[in-house]
Amino acid sequence: MSEPLSILFAGTPQVAVPALRLLAGDPEHFHMAAVLTRPDAPQGRGRRLAPSPVKQAAQELGIPVLESNPRDPSFPEEVKATGATCGAVVAYGRILRQPVLDALDYGWYNLHFSLLPLWRGAAPVQRALWAGDRVTGATVFRLTKGMDEGPILAQSTLEIGPRETSGELLGRLSEDGAQLLAASLQAVSEGRAQPQPQPQGAYETADKISGEDAHIRFDKPAFAVDRQIRACTPEPGAWCLLHEGEGDQGLTLHVLQARPAQADQRAPEGLGPGRLALGKRAVWVGTKSEPLELLQVKAAGKKAMKAADWARGARLSGQAFCD
Structure with a gap:
């Protein structure tokens, strides 16, 4: 029997943890030589330094951790030393x-969490949701100089749920992708891998979504606003400015969950983009098409709550609107 493949695992957020745990849990095929992750970063209101989820998992598993800068001239030798x-x-x-x-x-x-060469870049899951894709997937490829352009070893597909957020979809992809990565690395170890070049062509890139990108545009059709909110949940978090009337500066309101008005609901008609309508059990906001029902929101300095409960407590005027 051949020796286990000795791996240096590089990852940082929670989405990388399932793959790390799966590889570490298979000593017959893999030896985890070390983990490379980003240095501890400020988190929370107190901005205290905290380890990445991958570092926490590595320490729990007893795997040595590297936090060096890959740009340091000595880093290649540090990699070999593992x-x-x-x-x-x-x-x-x-x-x-x-x-x-x-x-x-x-x-x-x-x-990578897309079906390459589709959605190369930093935010493939968010961009796929925002674009209205119905299918996505995971890809294992060999790293080369070009961004996400290396030859492909394996891919798996996954249907996107109609109400799924990027966080929920990424959670499913991380589990599915972990299995794909393990199988691909085993094929590399056994000499069975046959990487195939990616198709040539012009493809949209998955640029990182900024906080300003997450500013909700209610002058779009309801389906587009809904996609934007789901794509930006939980990160960076979809938001708008809530105004009590014309002329005020507005307060930040995060929209955690929403949906286009349902056919069996008595949603208000003729509601202008961004205008709020309050019912006993529902809160609607106007879009370019049908209204959008707000389901869960988080006002500045408040905890997340059902939109109807928030609206009752906020005692909004009939002139309230979001932009």
């Missing part, structure tokens, strides 16, 4: 230069 022969990357968040890619005998393999 004894790893193969790199596995899941949402690490930093670019690995060619000397680093060349430091491991088998190379580096990335788990």
Whole structure:
């Protein structure tokens, strides 16, 4: 029987943890030489330094952790010193230069949450939801100099749920993708992998979604507003400015859950974009088409709550609107 493949795992957020745990839990095929992750970062209201989810999992599993900067000239030698022969990357968040890619005998393999070459870039799940894609998936490919352009080892597909948020979809993809990554690395170890070049062509890139991108545009049709909210949930969080009347500066209101008005509801008609209508058990906001029902919101300085409960407590005037 061949020796387990010695892996240097690079990842940072929670979405990378399922793959790390799966690989670490299969000592017959994989030896986790070390974990590479981003340095501790300020979190929460107190802005205290906290380890990444991947670092926490690695420490729990007893795997050595590296937090070095991949741009340091000495980093390729540090990589070699781990004894790893193969790199596995899941949402690490930093670019690995060619000397680093060349430091491991088998190379580096990335788990990307799209069906490459579709949605190359930092936010493939969010962009797929926002665009209205019905199917997405995961891809394992060998890292090369170009962004997400390396040859593909394996892909798996997943249908996007009609009310799914990016957080929910990413959670499913992280579990499905972990299995795909493990199978691909085992094929690399056994010499069975046959990477195939990605098709050539012009494809949209999945640019990172900024806080300003998450500012809700109610002058769009309800289906488009709904996609935007689901794509930005939970990060960076869809939001708007709530005004009690014309002329005030507005307060930030985060929309955590919403949906286009249902056919069996008595939703108000003729509601202008951004205008609020309050019912006993529902809160609607106007769009370019039918109203959107707000289901869960979080006002500035308040906890998340049902939109109807929030509206009753806020005692909104009949002139309230969002933009």
